[in-house]
Amino acid sequence: GAVVSQHPSRVICKSGTSVKIECRSLDFQATTMFWYRQFPKKSLMLMATSNEGSKATYEQGVEKDKFLINHASLTLSTLTVTSAHPEDSSFYICSASLAGLAGGSTDTQYFGPGTRLTVL
Amino acid sequence: GNSVTQMEGPVTLSEEAFLTINCTYTATGYPSLFWYVQYPGEGLQLLLKATKADDKGSNKGFEATYRKETTSFHLEKGSVQVSDSAVYFCALNRAGNMLTFGGGTRLMVKP
Numbered sequence: 001g002a003v004v005s006q007h008p009s010r011v012i013c014k015s016g017t018s019v020k021i022e023c024r025s026l027d028f029q030a031t032t033m034f035w036y037r038q039f040p041k042k043s044l045m046l047m048a049t050s051n052e053g054s055k056a057t058y059e060q061g062v063e064k065d066k067f068l069i070n071h072a073s074l075t076l077s078t079l080t081v082t083s084a085h086p087e088d089s090s091f092y093i094c095s096a097s098l099a100g101l102a103g104g105s106t107d108t109q110y111f112g113p114g115t116r117l118t119v120l
Numbered sequence: 121g122n123s124v125t126q127m128e129g130p131v132t133l134s135e136e137a138f139l140t141i142n143c144t145y146t147a148t149g150y151p152s153l154f155w156y157v158q159y160p161g162e163g164l165q166l167l168l169k170a171t172k173a174d175d176k177g178s179n180k181g182f183e184a185t186y187r188k189e190t191t192s193f194h195l196e197k198g199s200v201q202v203s204d205s206a207v208y209f210c211a212l213n214r215a216g217n218m219l220t221f222g223g224g225t226r227l228m229v230k231p
Contacts, residue, residue: 006163032217043209043221044164093163097217108154109219111164 003027004096006112013084014120021079021115023094029074030096034109035067038091050077084119091116122147122214126222129207133200133229141195141225143184143210151212153177153186153193154219158207167195167208200229 003026013019023033032051036044048069050056056069066088068080077096081088095109127142145153152171156164168177173188182197193210210222 004163034218041224041226043223046218049218095164095219108152108166108169109217110166111156114161114163 002098002108002110004030004094004110004112006094006115008115009113010116010118012118012120015085016083018080018082019084019117021081021092021094021117023077023079023096023112025075025096025110028096028098030077030098031074032097033071033077034095034097035069035077035079036093036095038093038114040091044093047079081117084117086119089117089119122151122212122220124210124212124220124222126208126210126225128223129226131225131227133227135202135229135231136199137229139195139197139200139204139227141208141210141227143193143195143222145191145193145210145212147191147212147214150188151214153184154211154213155182155184155193155195156209156211156221158209158224160206164209200227202229202231205229 005024007022035047038044047062048056048058050069050071052071052074058064071077091114093114095111097109124145154169155167157167158164168179170177170186176185184193184195207224207226209224211219
């Protein structure tokens with residue numbers, strides 16, 4: 001149980017285009033989803049926290065207008081990188097925490113497999 | 121504030137060697153502590169967790185004990201395998217269920 005998927009796993013796009021990444025909790029409802037960015041051989045940097053039906057909370061230094069997050073349902077959150085540039089190339093990872101699942105733990109985050117974005 | 125410090129890697133071991141990866145933390149309150157593992161090209165997988173002092177988390181032969189007195193959560197395994205080669209992240213949760221990660225420790229196990 002507690003599986004999180006991301007789509008696509010890899011994407012290559014041209015500079016100036018927008019890219020949407022989906023994050024889904026497959027077998028549970030997630031009250032909260034998190035978006036991280038990971039640079040090569042580095043730790044994860046939290047970008048934003050999103051709760052279903054409300055606006056995302058962004059970490060300091062993360063551009064809200066560039067990284068649009070939509071959490072439309074308890075099983076789906078999307079991250080859209082708008083007007084992407086080469087410096088946006090990175091590994092983007094989402095996670096989700098459980099919402100009242102019997103036997104589940106609400107303090108644990110379950111991570112998706114990540115999406116590698118390359119902007120040419 | 122909250123922070124997590126891990127030993128820097130890479131840690132290189134021979135198969136069947138004993139593994140310790142040190143992790144210490146600073147935190148307000150009593151956070152839950154986690155170890156996550158990341159295999160090449162993949163996202164993070166929860167390895168084990170502990171929610172209160174003196175709790176021991178264990179999974180797949182790995183163990184870590186929540187030590188409040190030393191603010192530590194060291195990861196250990198008695199006999200590593202080549203398949204354990206990965207990056208290991210220590211983390212704690214803070215307000216709003218957000219995670220603070222350590223810098224990660226790369227483990228390389230040679231046959």
